[in-house]
Amino acid sequence: SMRILAGGLLLVASLEVSAAFSMPLQGSSLLARTALPGAARASRPTVALGARMAASDDDCACTIIGAGRIGSALADMGKAAGFEDVVVRRGEPIPEDGTGPIYVTVRNDDLKGVIDACPASRREDLTFYGQNGYIDGFLQQEGLKGASSQVLVYMAVAKLGEKPTDGITDLNPEGLTSATGKWAGQVAARLRGAGLTCQVRGEGPFRQAMFEKHMWICAFMLLGVHHGGVTVGEVESQHKEDLVSMVTEMQAAIEDKEGVSFEAKCPERLLAYARTVAHFPTALKEFDWRNKYFLDLTRAREADGKPDLTPLHTKLLLKARDDGHVKFD
Incomplete structure (x- = not known):
């Protein structure tokens, strides 16, 4: 495919x-x-x-x-x-x-x-x-x-x-x-x-675009796996509310850690891209390069006694591990 x-x-x-x-x-x-x-x-x-x-x-x-x-x-x-x-x-x-x-x-x-x-x-x-x-x-x-x-x-x-x-x-x-x-x-x-x-x-605008793409693959793949391995298009059409919530949390975490500011309608841009590749399957791959980024942010904040900024991502990622979809300590 x-x-x-x-x-x-x-x-x-x-x-x-x-x-x-x-x-x-x-x-x-x-x-x-x-x-x-x-x-x-x-x-x-x-x-x-x-x-x-x-x-x-x-x-x-x-x-x-x-x-x-x-x-x-x-x-x-x-x-x-x-x-x-x-x-x-x-x-x-x-x-x-x-x-x-x-x-x-x-x-x-x-x-x-x-x-x-x-x-x-x-x-x-x-x-x-x-x-x-x-x-x-x-x-x-x-x-x-x-x-x-x-x-x-x-x-x-x-x-x-x-x-x-x-x-x-x-x-x-x-x-x-x-x-x-x-x-x-x-x-x-x-x-x-x-x-x-x-x-x-330039470096600044590119970095913003890079993090948007990073959120896209991390959020869509995790939500797709969580909902039984549905396609990207099914995440966009059937689980849009969860997607927007997760991306909004991710934005806040990235802004806090990296100092990156996102233009308005970031979730909408990611949803629009999903519609162009609606048939793509979902799977949790290259964990160390993808979702681990947000897990590391969560754990670092926890060590500092700070609240998790991406609780939905953390919850679903831990469940995906328990269900055997991804491996990490």
Whole structure:
């Protein structure tokens, strides 16, 4: 079935990124290949008059780590735009002398191996694309927070080789996919050249969008499992009140811990996205990257003698553990 690759899924609302990848990799002197002669270039994002035009504002040949649905879709976009990207598969080296972004399209648990294998001179080119859950703390530990690029991916790919379907909603027809960092402009150029949407955001707005996506997957998956494994669409249509309550609690917890302020109608935006991927199944996966974030906040507050800001999430998560849907101490 189709998955969010951003879990997103290229999720968009993927429950998990589909990219078979495990390291370690070693550095290499392989060169990224340049544009194919005579091939048409992708259309480029519009830049406001007076805005700084950097090299990263155009599409270019790049390195793609992971040859699953997400990585293959990116490579197909590049080929259509006239570029032959270097696709790094299992056990292959990351080009040391390459140029352009290094799209990282692997599962969260494989990120450490990719980072360790990346040549030091190219770490700032790492572009984390489509991972679900909260990875900011991990990137901070690796010295890459603010020193790499990130992409929240809201598009779906039914199967390997098929073109992505954009995850635009009735509330956000401009699209929800967002990029930030050094290569954000290149990401936007590639996606827009393929007829998809992409918003280039500064660190603050991107962080807000990231936490919204994090709440989406944590809340919808937990509620879906709690109600017997129903689909995302059934959570949206039949358990909307619980969803709004849980997301509202999550917002308060994130604002308290992270200092992030959310724009109005956050629950409505998440519900709207659910309607675009209504057929997606629900399951509690990648716990350490997803729901554990809110459990850790609850436990930290409890240790400080403070009340739980996400009681509904805590209650249902503990029940899910008791019922065997997820494991944690």
